[in-house]
Amino acid sequence: MTITDPSTRGASELDASRTADPDTSLWRRAAAGEREAFGALFERHAEALWNHCYRLTGSWALAEDITSATFLTAWAKVGGITLVRESALPWLYAVAGNIVRTENRRTARFARAVRRLPEDGTAEDHAEAVAHRVDVDRRTREVATAVARLPRAEREAVELCLLGELSTVDAATLLGIAEASVRARLSRARGRLRTLLEVTP
Amino acid sequence: MTEDWTPPLPPRRELPDAVRARLRARVLGPDHRAPSWLGSGTPLAVAAAVALLVACAAVLMPIGRTVQPGAGVSLRQEESPLDRCWAAVVAAGRTADYPPRASWRIGARFGEVAPIVVAIRTSGRPVLCETTLTAVTVSDPTAPDPGGDGAPLALLATSAGSLGGVVGSRWAAMTVRTADQAPVRPFAVVDGVWLVPTPVARARELPSAQLIGPRREASTTPPVTQDEPVSVLGPGVAVVDRPAATGQRTSPEGRFLGTCIAQSTRPVPDPLSWTAGAMTPSTGDTLVLARSGTALAECAARERDGRSTYEFRVVSPSVVHDRPVRYLRTYRCREGTWVVGVVRGVYATMTVGPPGGGTATEVPLSGGTFALRISDETGDGGPGTLPRGLRVRLLGALEGPYEGELAAS
Structure with missing residues (x-):
């Protein structure tokens, strides 16, 4: 299984759509x-x-x-x-x-x-792989749960820009608001998420 | 610093070819029709389809996909039932007929000890497999594909009560009606594979199934149902891989166990392998414990209106092994209230003393099981419940004595 670079993958997808x-x-x-x-x-x-x-x-x-x-x-x-x-x-x-x-x-x-x-009804037969996956999935689910608890405006911005790694410009266009508003929503959302996820400053 | 902070996110993964193929089949597959705004006369109810599709996705455990972790996920290294199923295929000389073992993944699994039934995702057709204490049954991998709208086929229908198969993948859920016309609680269809979560009596006698869905239907409209007959196909492989001695049926306990097994309303796995253990008095309501290897079961008779009903139940293996002595249940019958339980096999004698001191009584052990009569009025939770403070002493030749309280938990 190939793990791609998280910093570039979304960008390359977007770039591809802007070519041929x-x-x-x-x-x-x-x-x-x-x-x-x-x-x-x-x-x-x-x-x-x-x-x-x-x-x-x-x-x-x-x-x-x-x-x-x-x-x-x-x-x-x-x-x-x-x-x-x-x-x-x-x-x-x-x-x-x-x-x-x-x-x-x-x-x-x-x-x-x-x-x-039942939740234990499916498991691949390699406990080590399952254990690793469980850790990653659990962390991801914690983030998803925290994002879902945000106010709608902030949640939309987070889903698009933080989880989806879209630019604030693209998000602003899609949401029909100014880019500055997207940035403001992201700023507030980051603060809430840090609290929800109990991240030490 | 907050402006730079991002929540911990997993790295993006390359889309596996198999996942892409499944997505492509769902999104662009043969079911995909022209958009409704083209006025083709066969409008695509995609918006309607999406709702139920997503709803189903939330409650189904997809066959062979990544598990949703949770408290119920066991990370213990256990013998995989897949290995035993594959060993049976090898023993039967049928490896050429089955997809390679390396491609096998458990999609769904039910049961703790017997029967254990698994739906297996493979590189080819799905395979269902049942393991019991003594035998393995594997479905025929060459069974026909019912197609998108097809009626259900039972690929696995055993005397131990395992029941599963394939059906048109457009259906979201289904239920089955047995020969007794007792419908089983609805269960999910995942990728066209169905598996009844609990053992089914007379599994091979299935007049019909009720299909629920279809999957692509508006969530605002109730799911439609459709009755279809179930065709039961023979297994691909059936192997006795762990032969066990036949339990005796000559003693009073053995005779009662034989009757109870034969007339149980629930299916009994490996019926000949069970040996009778401790039993309450054999008049009217009666309960007998039974062992098959390390497995433990109980079979109980209840008499109502001059008619007896029998029920056999395999006890969870965790109950059997994790303590020196384990209380299972109380059982009220004509002669009084009885406490039944099990001790570890290393112990040969057992004495039980009353709460607060007093003379202890030796309790016979039969295959590590016991049945102890108690006063009807002494239970702390009311008549017929386990009294608090019963003192247990266990002795074994190779194990030091154990002293403790017989507790409900």
Whole structure:
């Protein structure tokens, strides 16, 4: 399994979308019903979105399902959405965040109808790998939980800029607010998160 | 400093090919239709689909995917049931028919001792496997794929009550109806694989299943249900890999155990291997403990309106091994209230004294199990409960004496 450089991975995804066939072009073609164009968007952004969904949930299993759900939502809405930036990634990140929140609200209700498989019901047969993964997943889930407790405006900024590693400019455009507002929200959110995560200054 | 601070985040990972392939199949696969705004006449209810898909994702433990860690995750090194299942495949000479062992991953697992049933994700078709105290049963990997809308196939249906199979992947959940028409509580379908979480009586006699979903349906509309017959397929491999001596059925305890096993309303794994242990008086309501190797079980009869019902239950292995003496339960019958329990195998004799001192009584041990009559009125939690302060002394040839209190926990 390859671990990529966290500082560059998101950037390279964005850069790729700004080269040969920009997202805006692919998005327009997908809106016209061209499946290949939507497929190209999928291939371009699946990895970044999958990683982002993991950071939102702390679960690779949920990340996979939410990634697919996000793309299905995109396919459903591509005809009615116009990208305001060159990359579709900020919009996909925002949709994923909404799906995670919807899923969190719905879980309890659905669980009453469908029996939940026990948490110890699945495990690969390598305890060492499981132990390492448990640590990483637990840390990620703690962050995700803390982010979910932020006020909505701050949460949106954090999900896009801190978890998604988007620029404040892209986030501001997507959220329809000034870049300075995004920076202010991030500043307040950082303070709250440090408290929530009990980080010593 | 706060401006530079970021929460601890995991490094990004390269998207594994297998995950990308699954995502691609879901997003761009054959089920993918033209967007609804094109007016194709076959509108894609994607928005509706998403809701249930996500809802399902929240409650299903996907087959073969990374586990969600939690308090229930065991990190102990245990014998993997996969190894035993694969060994059975090897012993049967069927390795060429199964996906390679290296690709096997546990997707779901139920049971602690017998039966243990696992759904296995492989590089090919999914495989289901049951292990009991003596035997291994592995599903046939060449069973047909039911396809997206297909009716359920039971790939594993055993006398020990394990039941699972495959069904069209569009279904989110299902339940099964046994020959007794007693529906099992709904359970999840994950990637087209289903596995009943608890043993099912008469598992091979399944008239029908009720499918719940489909997965891609609006969350605002109730899930639809659809009744389908269940086809039960034979296993690919069935091997007795740990043969056990047949438990005797000639003593009163043995005869009662034989009757209880034969008429149990719950399925009994390895029915011949159980040897009777301690038993309460055999009139009316009766309980007998049973051993098979290190495993422990109880079988109880209840008499109501002149008719007896029998129930066999395997006891959790952690109860058996973790203490010198372990109280299991009290059992009220016509002759009074009895305390039953188990001691470690290293002890040969047991005496029990009343609370606060007094003459101790020797309690016979049978296969490390005991049944002790107590006063109906002495229980601290009310009549029929375990009295506090019962003093236990255990002696063994190779172990020093143990003295302690018989406690409920």
